[in-house]
Amino acid sequence: MNLVTEQGALNHVTPEQAEQTVWGVVVVGGGMVGAAMALGLGRQGFNVLLLEREAVNTDWNPQQLYQTRVSALTRASENILRNLGAWQGIERRRYHPFVAMHVWDEVTPGEVHFSAEDMGEPNLGYTVENSVVQAALWEQIAQCEQIKVLLDVKLEKLGRENEQACLFLEGYGKIRTNLVIGADGANSQVRQMANIGLDIHEYEQCAVVGCVKTELSHQDTCWQRYLKDGPFAYLAMGENISSIAWYLPIEKMQWALSLSDAEFAEQLGIASDWKLGRVVEVAERAAFPLVRRHAEHYVKPNLALIGDAAHTIHPQAGQGVNLGLLDAAALIEVLAEARDTGRDLGQFSVLRRYERWRRGDNAIVQRSMEGFDWMFKQDAALKSVFRKGFLPVANRLTPVKNWLMGQALNGREALPKLAK
Numbered sequence: 001m002n003l004v005t006e007q008g009a010l011n012h013v014t015p016e017q018a019e020q021t022v023w024g025v026v027v028v029g030g031g032m033v034g035a036a037m038a039l040g041l042g043r044q045g046f047n048v049l050l051l052e053r054e055a056v057n058t059d060w061n062p063q064q065l066y067q068t069r070v071s072a073l074t075r076a077s078e079n080i081l082r083n084l085g086a087w088q089g090i091e092r093r094r095y096h097p098f099v100a101m102h103v104w105d106e107v108t109p110g111e112v113h114f115s116a117e118d119m120g121e122p123n124l125g126y127t128v129e130n131s132v133v134q135a136a137l138w139e140q141i142a143q144c145e146q147i148k149v150l151l152d153v154k155l156e157k158l159g160r161e162n163e164q165a166c167l168f169l170e171g172y173g174k175i176r177t178n179l180v181i182g183a184d185g186a187n188s189q190v191r192q193m194a195n196i197g198l199d200i201h202e203y204e205q206c207a208v209v210g211c212v213k214t215e216l217s218h219q220d221t222c223w224q225r226y227l228k229d230g231p232f233a234y235l236a237m238g239e240n241i242s243s244i245a246w247y248l249p250i251e252k253m254q255w256a257l258s259l260s261d262a263e264f265a266e267q268l269g270i271a272s273d274w275k276l277g278r279v280v281e282v283a284e285r286a287a288f289p290l291v292r293r294h295a296e297h298y299v300k301p302n303l304a305l306i307g308d309a310a311h312t313i314h315p316q317a318g319q320g321v322n323l324g325l326l327d328a329a330a331l332i333e334v335l336a337e338a339r340d341t342g343r344d345l346g347q348f349s350v351l352r353r354y355e356r357w358r359r360g361d362n363a364i365v366q367r368s369m370e371g372f373d374w375m376f377k378q379d380a381a382l383k384s385v386f387r388k389g390f391l392p393v394a395n396r397l398t399p400v401k402n403w404l405m406g407q408a409l410n411g412r413e414a415l416p417k418l419a420k
């Protein structure tokens, strides 16, 4: 049964019904981050309205093809999803733990190998299709009475009256709430309607993604090779199935999409230096131009931004949704504490606590990706010297390696309770 598209099965409300209540919180966007946010607040007893413009499919067929959009989830994200009760839904569907990461370079002979065993951990994380994470969260939302869902509506504008936020929907009246949370992705309408500026940097690169079958086993390892054009990665997904992330200059995007399957498979073999042998099958592929975005503010009175609505990052270290889930977990904690001490959820000083907690951390991760990218992207003399020294040395420096892996596995300090 598809809980989500069957009206009534999911605590659906109509726009007219939604107008009758003053909501504690309205979450706009039910992607992985918005759905986690709504569920966390619902579990804390908040009165939540979740607005999503597209129907979400919770049906599951084990034979279904691997999706193009995949995320590598950290331990902190696993904990958040477990604590929200959504992890079982992921386990019931499809996911893959990876136990090692292997990084090597086109220019130098150096290689770095990180393994879960060295860290005393069962694995280094999980690769999961985005649609699986979203479906597992929505399945829980369907069972949480505190959350009502409004699908298929268009946001027209935002306003503020009497210390409350108002959302105006196309063709309907207004919805009132103490707090609007924008979780509506990179092109967030909530962010634009709230006139929150954006710091943007175009990487002039694209990521080509999709799942492929390889001749050799991936050995439950994520493989990343640095090439002149950008990195290439295989993320372990299933038996001899890996998700690829192939970073190319933006002008090569159309070329990569226009290759025949056989040509594409050949190019992947070359990019990976045949590490997993030949690519024997390719599924649907997609390509995304890569842009770093950072909202100038995450909060305003009665409004907060989380996930891609607040920040996007170069995906090479697979941090985007992991940072978004940490935003959600931090904001849930801040709002629960405010409620327990009798404070108004929409109060600027309450929301600022969330912004101070998350914005600096997200900026550090965004910038560290750039440093790494800079080092490997070009072949100019100075960079080349630096790069030639880095991999062989990094592989021998166990404390450095362990620190890097600790960061990748758990995120930075000051984890929200839900992430522990």
Ligand SMILES: Cc1cc2nc3c(=O)[nH]c(=O)nc-3n(C[C@H](O)[C@H](O)[C@H](O)COP(=O)(O)OP(=O)(O)OC[C@H]3O[C@@H](n4cnc5c(N)ncnc54)[C@H](O)[C@@H]3O)c2cc1C
Pocket (backbone or CB within 6 Å): 028, 029, 030, 031, 032, 033, 034, 051, 052, 053, 054, 070, 071, 072, 073, 130, 153, 155, 183, 184, 185, 186, 189, 207, 209, 245, 288, 306, 307, 308, 309, 315, 317, 318, 319, 320, 321, 322, 323, 324
């Ligand atoms: C190539 C690539 C690879 C990546 N790999 C990784 C990885 O390995 N690990 C990782 O952590 N991250 C990765 N990311 C980043 C990750 O995909 C994003 O950070 C994540 O999807 C953001 O989730 P979100 O819920 O914030 O936004 P979205 O996934 O964009 O969800 C937004 C939701 O809001 C809804 N919506 C939008 N506008 C409205 C509206 N006006 N009204 C109602 N609903 C609306 C949309 O329908 C959607 O459901 C990758 C990104 C790319 C491009």
